[in-house]
Amino acid sequence: KISIFWFRRDLRLEDNIGLYHALQSDYPVLPIFIFDKDILENLPKDDARVSFIFNQLESMRNTLQEAVESSLALYHGIPQEIFKSLLEDYEVQAVYTNHDYEPYATERDTKIQDYLKDNNVEFHSYKDQVIFEKGDVLKDDGDPYVVYTPYKTKWKSIFDSKKDLKTYNTKKYFKNFIAHSRLPNLSLSDMGFETSKIKVPNYTASAKVIQNYEDTRNYPAIENGTSHLGPHLRFGTVSIREITKRAISEKNEVFWSELIWREFFMQILWHFPNTTKNAFRAKYDRIEWRNNEAEFEKWKNGETGYALVDAGMRELNTTGYMHNRVRMLVASFLCKHLLIDWRWGEAYFAEKLLDFDLSANVGNWQWAAGSGVDAAPYFRIFNPMTQIDKFDKQKEYINKWVTDLQELTYPDKMVDHKMARERCLKTYKEALS
Ligand code: FAD
DSSP: OEEEEEESSOOOSSSOHHHHHHHTSSSOEEEEEEEEHHHHTTSOTTOHHHHHHHHHHHHHHHHHHHHHSOOOEEEEEOHHHHHHHHHHHSOEEEEEEEOOOSHHHHHHHHHHHHHHHHTTOEEEEEOOSOSSOTTTSBOTTSOBOOSHHHHHHHHHHHOOHHHHTOOOOOGGGGGGBOOOSOOOOOOTGGGTOOOOSOOOOOOOOOHHHHHTHHHHTTOTTSTTSSOOOHHHHHHTSSOHHHHHHHHHHTTOHHHHHHHHHHHHHHHHHHHOGGGGTSOSSGGGGGOOOOOOHHHHHHHHHTOSSOHHHHHHHHHHHHHSOOOHHHHHHHHHIIIIISOOOHHHHHHHHHHHOTTOOHHHHHHHHHHHHTOSTTOOOTTOOOOTTHHHHHHOTTOHHHHHHOTTTTSTTSOOOSSOHHHHHHHHHHHHHHHHO
16 A cells, blocks of 8 residues: 655655655655646746756655655646546555645645545645645634735734744655655656746845845845745745744844735635636726737837836746836736736736746736735826836846847837826726726
8 A cells, every 4th residue: 555645836855744744654655746737738838837847856856766766756647537547556545735725726636635535545635835824814703814914913923933833854754755766757848848948046045135135125136135936935845934934033024024925815815716817806897908919019028118117028038037126017017007907917927927826926916906905006106217216226127138228229118107197097097986
């Protein structure tokens, strides 16, 4: 008999709660990862996130090979079908995994759990990618929080560092992995993919970066002014407990607050899954978006004629990353200056961002459009010129990404700021009154 550990958004061998429990079961553990055909089907063949996942699995495979002559089984298919064939090949006692909260994932997991139950296989899933999940942080009356500050206050009031930041020492139990070095392997090309030119950078959450975070985080020109943890938290190549420990030991409240924003949006998606499609504030779905396709193209390509907006979009298109300050500006520009539906922008970011996470992306886009939880009032419209004076005064960031700024070919501003501002106010007002 064996146990299976199923990796998903937790691609690391250490301090992984579900894996820790699997290794303590009474049976040898077969670690698996399934490249889900349904997800892969919609991605470009050189998707950088697929390459990142692949490389990370490869490195985990090597670690297991060296440590205990074990391996990691890779599959490509529909998860339910893969489990069916695993049950034919092995006598499986239990499947262990960590919770995945997105709507697609919860539906998938329910089906698999039912299937396993019908076959007398246990299914154990654990909280691992967050400190607090789902209904952990609720108002006294049991309702979810929809405003960040009281959520954070409650989060901190129930937080117990001893319990919530416990390290799960999996290494001690590595010998419980199944002894087998020839488990099914795959290459990217087996799945019709190729290695991406875009690489996920290592994160830079050093003591220095965290200590200086307040002073540096708003300036996109500063290298390592933020942590670049995004994709690592998204795919679990680092443990949130480890990062929270660092935030606390460097005593940086602002950095810690950002990690709590992540959990805030995750619980919003959990309680309000329809916010991926509908405005959180229903009235905002009455806005008459202009949705001009040609203007959307200009925005996507960084050809709006507004230098900071264009710099951001070009950074995104080239690297799969965009600085948070600039994300806020380009999102506001799309929704408010161009009156293009936030859902279009959200979908474009989902395609491009290495750190794409449904809850954070939808939450932040709805925030930018004014329709979301805890959103800024709609009449606060970023001015794309004064944002430069505030956050890129020396134009270092702009000059890095908009190298044609001084050339005749650089486009004129696609809309007049004053006109666009007034048009936005009028359109929003009509919809909301
Ligand atoms: P740091 O500033 O070093 O922050 C550390 C970590 O805190 C981040 O990695 C992230 O996990 C979390 N965090 C920080 N800010 C936020 C926030 N506003 N909301 C949620 N979590 C946050 N973040 C994503 O992780 N995925 C997305 O798909 C995403 N889409 C966004 C779309 C828009 C329109 C905007 C305005 C923001 C979006 N963000 C998203 C939030 C934020 O921009 C990124 O988390 C951040 O820029 C990533 O860089 P970093 O890791 O260096 O962040």
